[in-house]
Amino acid sequence: MRSEQDMMRILLDFASEDDRIRLVTLEGSRTNVNIAPDSFQDYDICYFVTDLPFFKDNDDWLQVFGNRLMMQKPEDMELFPAELGNWFSYLIILEDGNKLDLTLIPIDEVDHYWANSDGLVQVLLDKDGRVTDKVIAADRQYWIQKPTARQFDDCCNEFWMVSTYIVKGLARKEILFAIDHLNEIARPNLLRMMAWAIGSEQGYTFSVGKNYKFIDRYLPPADWDKLMTTYTQSSYDSMWQSLFTCYDLFRKYAGAVANNLGYIYPDYDRTISKYTAEIYDSIK
Structure with missing residues (x-):
């Protein structure tokens, strides 16, 4: 070369x-x-x-x-x-x-x-x-930007609303539909929220890279490992687990942003988590 x-x-x-x-x-x-x-x-x-x-x-x-x-x-x-x-x-x-x-x-x-x-x-x-x-x-x-209260709510709304499409796809046995919504919409909003949490704790003077490629430098190793498991999508069981792990991570990091910035964490989590559990239980 x-x-x-x-x-x-x-x-x-x-x-x-x-x-x-x-x-x-x-x-x-x-x-x-x-x-x-x-x-x-x-x-x-x-x-x-x-x-x-x-x-x-x-x-x-x-x-x-x-x-x-x-x-x-x-x-x-x-x-x-x-x-x-x-x-x-x-x-x-x-x-x-x-x-x-x-x-x-x-x-x-x-x-x-x-x-x-x-x-x-x-x-x-x-x-x-x-x-x-x-x-x-x-x-x-490309530095992390501090979200407004409206942007924070919009991200929460998008994540939890799109999660219902993933649930629907899994319940219907339409795994490619579910995978696309997880990969293209839900997880990117999880990563967005993670970056906001990092910024709210460490300041807004740096970038986590294109496609969040450096975000592992700022996450606890256990959370990074959890995030990696959400890319396991080769079966319906693994997709359900990936979705539930995204829920856990989003809940944690959105809660951190809300706490650090004085925002209200909306009720979408409670209602969609209940909705998801009911559908999951009905098909198992």
């Missing part, structure tokens, strides 16, 4: 030598001082260009970055609608194992880019001096 120094040299040399590329930025985890570097980090690069069609019309120029194992062009796919407007991106896995996420942006959209930046950006090349303010990458946008 080529080193970071080698990759950055290739990316910047190419941009420096092509007059159509006027500005280059680096985004993502490689700009975040709070993320330990490793060989799996993507190179999230933006080229701001004067002639977007020139690059889009032919992929041969991408060969300068190395041989490709696979490439995806999200804005050139039919099944998955494009999301970047006039921008065009390449997600590339190179033969040496490096991953390059390269986005082409029309140079006249540079102001739009900065207005929508998440803060994790470094300027690598600025041929025209367009970036006049000092740019310091920071992950502040």
Whole structure:
């Protein structure tokens, strides 16, 4: 695998030598001082260009970055609608194992880019001096946010309401329906509540990472182990147990948030726990 120094040299040399590329930025985890570097980090690069069609019309120029194992062009796919407007991106896995996420942006959209930046950006090349303010990458946008009382109630409402869909799916023997609602809605709200509890105890000056990937650093080991068991979903019995464990964890962490922030823990828990028990008992 080529080193970071080698990759950055290739990316910047190419941009420096092509007059159509006027500005280059680096985004993502490689700009975040709070993320330990490793060989799996993507190179999230933006080229701001004067002639977007020139690059889009032919992929041969991408060969300068190395041989490709696979490439995806999200804005050139039919099944998955494009999301970047006039921008065009390449997600590339190179033969040496490096991953390059390269986005082409029309140079006249540079102001739009900065207005929508998440803060994790470094300027690598600025041929025209367009970036006049000092740019310091920071992950502040991803820090745990203190919930309002309404947000706290909304999270509780969503978790307990969606739990009834999981119960219904299990009772009907529709396990895929139940799994999807647990994975896509219920557990994400449990993780949200856990993060809020962590923030209410340790402050709101850090992030637990994308998809809560660092949350284990802040949870008691026993609770982390319990959370992991909720990913056991290969049978109806294991799904019921996963759901009940989510109930226990949500109850604990929502209670902590309510206590720490002076909020009222709503009655959804009591009513839906009773509802769940009745249905569970009726089919066992």
